[in-house]
Amino acid sequence: xMSEIQQRYQAVCExxxxxxxxxxxxxxxxxxxxxxxxxxxxxxxEVAALGQRDFGENYVQEGVDKIAALKDVQGLVWHxxxxxxxxxxxxxxxxxxxxxxxxxxxxxxxxxxxxxxxxPPLNICLQVNIDGGPTKAGVSPREALALAQAVSALPRxxxxxxxxxxxxxxxxxxxxxxxxxxxxxxxxxxxxLALPQFDTLSMGMSADLEAAVQAGSTMVRVGTAVFGxx
Ligand SMILES: *Cc1c(COP(=O)(O)O)cnc(C)c1O
Numbered sequence: 001x002m003s004e005i006q007q008r009y010q011a012v013c014e015x016x017x018x019x020x021x022x023x024x025x026x027x028x029x030x031x032x033x034x035x036x037x038x039x040x041x042x043x044x045x046e047v048a049a050l051g052q053r054d055f056g057e058n059y060v061q062e063g064v065d066k067i068a069a070l071k072d073v074q075g076l077v078w079h080x081x082x083x084x085x086x087x088x089x090x091x092x093x094x095x096x097x098x099x100x101x102x103x104x105x106x107x108x109x110x111x112x113x114x115x116x117x118x119x120p121p122l123n124i125c126l127q128v129n130i131d132g133g134p135t136k137a138g139v140s141p142r143e144a145l146a147l148a149q150a151v152s153a154l155p156r157x158x159x160x161x162x163x164x165x166x167x168x169x170x171x172x173x174x175x176x177x178x179x180x181x182x183x184x185x186x187x188x189x190x191x192x193l194a195l196p197q198f199d200t201l202s203m204g205m206s207a208d209l210e211a212a213v214q215a216g217s218t219m220v221r222v223g224t225a226v227f228g229x230x
Contacts, residue, residue: 005046005227009034012209012225019213030213033079033202035223037062038230041069047226048073056100056221058082064095081163081202081221083137090114098123100163100202100221103139108151115156124151125163125202130182132167141185148189152198159193161200161218162186168207175208179215186216 002010012032020027035056036044044055044066056079057063067078079098084107092099093114102108102124115122126147129138139147144162152159162185166178186201204212204220212220224230 003046005043006050008228009047009050009052009226012222015209015225016213016220019210022210023214025213029218031219032226033081033219033221034226035081035205035221036066036227037082037223039227041066043227044070045073048076053077054079054219056081056223057096060084060088060091064091067095079221086110093122094119096122098125098160100125101127101137102151103127103129103137103147105147105150108154108157112154112156121156121158123160123200124157125161125200126151126159127163127165128182128185130164130166130185131178138164141181144185145189145192148193148198152193152195158197159195161198161202162189163202165205166203166208172211175211176214179203179208179212179217183216 016030016032017027020030033054033056034047034052037058053075054077059082070076078096079100080092080096081100084101086106089110093111094116111122126144127138128144129136129140148159151157164182169175182203190198200219201217202219204217206222206225209220
């Protein structure tokens, strides 16, 4: 019999496949990032046993502890997706593979300086405030290109793309519309930067992954629908 987590995981994989087909996109273009914040290492292990490799964490210490607890599982890829303060960059640079929440130069400079020489460059997505007010996290769309150029020049980072967290919207069409704004910005930056590794548009969560895939997401970050209610 399938466990609950196994059923939920397969249902999410199926949602992603269906959304991609609906959008006329190859399902392999959309990666699942399983967001394991607040769940125990043993639950991550259960999802990893189903073949999942990419996991997202919001809180630095919780993430570092889970990474250590799961060292024996081969090939896991750890993504830091939560807000990052400059005094917390070192453990992130030392333990994670990706950071999705970079929204200012100072943070990226510290991550580059602190990335250990024996590890590959740290993968970076810039968090863009695609819909929000002045107090919301993320670089403004109009400042995104300048930040992207500065980040892409840092030696120990590789700029992979953009990440967005739009405010929740009820209707599918409204969700698609805001995700399309992010897709347009991504395409503009992709053309302007001409970086071969700028290939990731991290958007869509449990409630809006179909709309995000419709708009061009390449990585959906799904917590609740995989692990259950936090
Ligand atoms: C928690 C979180 C998610 C996952 O949200 P769900 O609604 O549980 O799928 C995705 N992205 C970020 C940045 C998060 O903090």
